[in-house]
Amino acid sequence: MSRLYSAEAEIDLEKIIEYTNKEYGAAQTLKYIDELEKNAENMAENYGYYRELPDIHSRLRMKHCQKHYIFGVMRENEPMLVIAIFHERMQLMTRL
Numbered sequence: 518m519s520r521l522y523s524a525e526a527e528i529d530l531e532k533i534i535e536y537t538n539k540e541y542g543a544a545q546t547l548k549y550i551d552e553l554e555k556n557a558e559n560m561a562e563n564y565g566y567y568r569e570l571p572d573i574h575s576r577l578r579m580k581h582c583q584k585h586y587i588f589g590v591m592r593e594n595e596p597m598l599v600i601a602i603f604h605e606r607m608q609l610m611t612r613l
Contacts, residue, residue, distance in 0.1 A: 520560075557597075
């Protein structure tokens, strides 16, 4: 695994799971979370499309996935740290 989740990102993920399960059911929740995790892994592995945000932090990356943005910090000789998963309606930079 080339990525880890911060405590804050774990909470974000739990909230997404809770909401998606309530609104769309277990099957859709599994699909959605799988997609978020695949996109986080791809960003950590330098695969696919993501955006680097050096004005905020020299190693910060952001990837849009479905209705959410995944934020991760690349680290030397360690897995990327996912620091937040925000819904696209949120004030992203204020929350970050």
